[in-house]
Amino acid sequence: MEIISGGVTAPKGYKAAGIYAGIKKKKKDMALVYSVVPAKAAGTFTTNLVKAAPVIWDRKIIQEYGMAQAVVLNSGVANACTGALGTENNEKMAAFMASELGLKKEAVLTASTGVIGRQLPIEAIAEGCKLLKQELGEDKEHAGLAAEAIMTTDTFAKQYAISFELNGIPVTIGGMSKGSGMIHPNMATMLGVITTDLAISKELLIEAIREDVKDSFNMISVDRDTSTNDSLLILANGMAGNEEITEKNEAYEIFVKALHTITTELAKMMASDGEGATKLFECRVTGADTKEQAVILSKSIITSNLVKTAIYGNDANWGRILCAMGYAGASFDPDKVDLYIESCAGSLKLVENGMAMDYSEEMATEILKQKEVSAIADIKSGNCMATAWGCDLTDKYVYINADYRS
Amino acid sequence: MEIISGGVTAPKGYKAAGIYAGIKKKKKDMALVYSVVPAKAAGTFTTNLVKAAPVIWDRKIIQEYGMAQAVVLNSGVANACTGALGTENNEKMAAFMASELGLKKEAVLTASTGVIGRQLPIEAIAEGCKLLKQELGEDKEHAGLAAEAIMTTDTFAKQYAISFELNGIPVTIGGMSKGSGMIHPNMATMLGVITTDLAISKELLIEAIREDVKDSFNMISVDRDTSTNDSLLILANGMAGNEEITEKNEAYEIFVKALHTITTELAKMMASDGEGATKLFECRVTGADTKEQAVILSKSIITSNLVKTAIYGNDANWGRILCAMGYAGASFDPDKVDLYIESCAGSLKLVENGMAMDYSEEMATEILKQKEVSAIADIKSGNCMATAWGCDLTDKYVYINADYRS
Incomplete structure (x- = not known):
């Protein structure tokens, strides 16, 4: 191929x-x-x-x-x-x-x-x-x-x-x-x-x-x-x-x-190339019991306005990712979640078993600054996974759409 | 009282x-x-x-x-x-x-x-x-x-x-x-x-x-x-x-x-007072067969980023409202929808039976410029209704949330 x-x-x-x-x-x-x-x-x-x-x-x-x-x-x-x-x-x-x-x-x-x-x-x-x-x-x-x-x-x-x-x-x-x-x-x-x-x-x-x-x-x-x-x-x-x-x-x-x-x-x-986007945001959910569960969780993360604005601000505000998983409508144990971020600048574990690791905020910001960034949430239950793709939410998205018809 | x-x-x-x-x-x-x-x-x-x-x-x-x-x-x-x-x-x-x-x-x-x-x-x-x-x-x-x-x-x-x-x-x-x-x-x-x-x-x-x-x-x-x-x-x-x-x-x-x-x-x-909001956006869906249907449709409208940015831009881009109703997950006949906008500056019918009326864009902009604006969608089927409240989506929402922790 x-x-x-x-x-x-x-x-x-x-x-x-x-x-x-x-x-x-x-x-x-x-x-x-x-x-x-x-x-x-x-x-x-x-x-x-x-x-x-x-x-x-x-x-x-x-x-x-x-x-x-x-x-x-x-x-x-x-x-x-x-x-x-x-x-x-x-x-x-x-x-x-x-x-x-x-x-x-x-x-x-x-x-x-x-x-x-x-x-x-x-x-x-x-x-x-x-x-x-x-x-x-x-x-x-x-x-x-x-x-x-x-x-x-x-x-x-x-x-x-x-x-x-x-x-x-x-x-x-x-x-x-x-x-x-x-x-x-x-x-x-x-x-x-x-x-x-x-x-x-x-x-x-x-x-x-x-x-x-x-x-x-x-x-x-x-x-x-x-x-x-x-x-x-x-x-x-x-x-x-x-x-x-x-x-x-x-x-x-x-x-x-x-x-x-x-x-x-x-x-x-x-x-x-989402409207106003500055970067591609990939989200992989692993360790799910079913594919459907992984799809629901990964899509909930990439569609959260609060996650998307944090990604725009290069801010490892991981609480918003766990929050978006929590209201997604798929079951998982919040106290078992491991969360990583990854890009060409490196990889970092932010959360282990639902709680913050003692990570470097500088390193996290450096990883999130890149043009393509990933978040990986391992819910440690089964063997299924899914990947979803989104983008950051920026002021430019607002300008484009407040003014689209004129 | x-x-x-x-x-x-x-x-x-x-x-x-x-x-x-x-x-x-x-x-x-x-x-x-x-x-x-x-x-x-x-x-x-x-x-x-x-x-x-x-x-x-x-x-x-x-x-x-x-x-x-x-x-x-x-x-x-x-x-x-x-x-x-x-x-x-x-x-x-x-x-x-x-x-x-x-x-x-x-x-x-x-x-x-x-x-x-x-x-x-x-x-x-x-x-x-x-x-x-x-x-x-x-x-x-x-x-x-x-x-x-x-x-x-x-x-x-x-x-x-x-x-x-x-x-x-x-x-x-x-x-x-x-x-x-x-x-x-x-x-x-x-x-x-x-x-x-x-x-x-x-x-x-x-x-x-x-x-x-x-x-x-x-x-x-x-x-x-x-x-x-x-x-x-x-x-x-x-x-x-x-x-x-x-x-x-x-x-x-x-x-x-x-x-x-x-x-x-x-x-x-x-x-x-939603983050960064400049106005209250009220949405009422009337003529629904059930309350649940009206709730789903009205909430879909007030939560659409595209509707919210149009409201910010004082733009009567009503197609986005019909679009948000269409993917809401509640059934209705798109060809029967009447749509109005309303505020202290007046009231205007934008859509009749799913198609554009010949309305004044200037009047529509004037209505949408106010601090509290409403959209009313009549789906002309039953007697149930619901009202939902949201706000516009602005560049300030993005600034606040790209930068929340710092």
Whole structure:
């Protein structure tokens, strides 16, 4: 398994584009991911009761056909809470793009991100679809342009690619995603597109992505707000030429491992680029009796505003971590907890059996000052663990969100 | 029912003191509430698995005896995650205070607030108990000093008092509480003491306070962090001379109503004085099928970081409110929601049947600029409702908490 540069165009048979269509003020705002042949399509979507129009469309396409050939995405307007007109505009976006590509509209998945409640500027979308078709390219620059065009408050474009071999045949997976506010995915994240040239059955593609998000995108949080638009889409066009995977054999396991590397890396990029964040905050809970218990505890820690502000202040205020575990809703014995912090600057045990160690505050601050910091809580009961990723909460998060629409 | 000035010393037979004992750097840090005769005692406490030593002590006293004569409180150190030494120090605090007052230690309830994980400076506590005894007074100034001494990051002391008549006999209730971070009470709030001269049976006193917090303290949130120390204590010393309330008669209803006024007002003060907050944010969900549904939806709105930052920015970004309802975990039809905002500057309908109205953004900003603002979401299904109180999320919250221990 090898990490390669690039993103959604890394596998065979995929092209991409990212352009400015006039939805946002000056920045790129439309992207296209296109497979030259029909691809198996799967996805996971937000659990929010308020679902954006593109989420409803994609779920229907994937359930009814399980195939698609393109994903058209826009940033700037989320097309959520937009009623019948929003549904109509979303279908128009798919139809415009399909017409440019010579496809039927049911072959085009859609995704939107941006302000809730505003209607899509449909003329701009129509022009954007034309431009996207013209600008399509298969090199990594084009993948980068697409990743850039779906950014909202993100500070960098997020993409990742991996290649591996199945019986001597090279297979590639590429992906892109965007954050960076309203991030607390539940079954999916706010706009991610994964492409692969793997040949795999529809059923196993669906199962792979559903299982995967539980340990990747669903384990990150920027602000505990599960968005209305969360969508993770995966296209598999079979152009690698491998024997189609139709059972959970070794080839499936290799694919799942590669997929997980991509989704985890994209998820971590999203957490580290959380709105206003200065660092990635990883939290591992070990010694749990069940995986679920470890998930609940680790997510409670990374979502606590008080923990997040302490991390911002490089303050080893570990009481807040134990407090966040205590109200998480999973059982454990507070008097058995060991707590460590860790980063490239070193590792330090802060708490043993629920009580403070006599540690150096200077050392603790030095560890927490780094760009990627971890907290490890060992609850010393069973053998299960989970890892969650978040970020610090900063004054910049407040500025960004007090002022988002203006 | 009449609102009167003062706090915990307003009812007959109560004295209070607030002094500087040297636990914090310069501010008052110990308080005492004392009843001249033994009082019925009840309380509700944090649901956090990590419970501070005083919480464990008070629960035991209330369960075993149901009577107490004093509450000694300190700020600066929470006495949570402090192991066996913490338990011992808490018992010493009760014993020191009991000895000064000529009581046995089981007649003294305790409460602590401040940094988690640090041990109580026990010599300072011993000296503090002596001083508290010397400084006891029954006027409203002394109640104010006690309310001041339990403050941590609070910007003002919180107290309230009400008097009412039962068959011509005047009865009084007074109360004090403190916020203002780690506030997301669950069955109780971070340090509240209510005093009354009412005569009431132990059982009904317990029931009254348990029922009350569901609609008062448990409906506020500053940062979704349920503290390790939440304690609401109530003392009823019977000195009003009313016929003891032993059943749910009219007198009980009058008491419950007066109690609810005090707890709600204290709760709202705590929400409005949330760390770094510039305004009180009230959210009412109406038209729900069940009370529980309305509670879940209203609390989800007031706890969303994205809603809270928009409120700070005076931005009617209503999509975030619908989004927070959508992931709350209670069912409703997004296409039926009407949403209003309201303050002393006016009232405005933003959303009808889940879609934006054509409202004036200037008017919306004017409404949201006020010190107390409300959002009302009508989900148009049933006849139940709930109200929750929170505050905006500001850069100052981040500064306070990135830097709390230094």
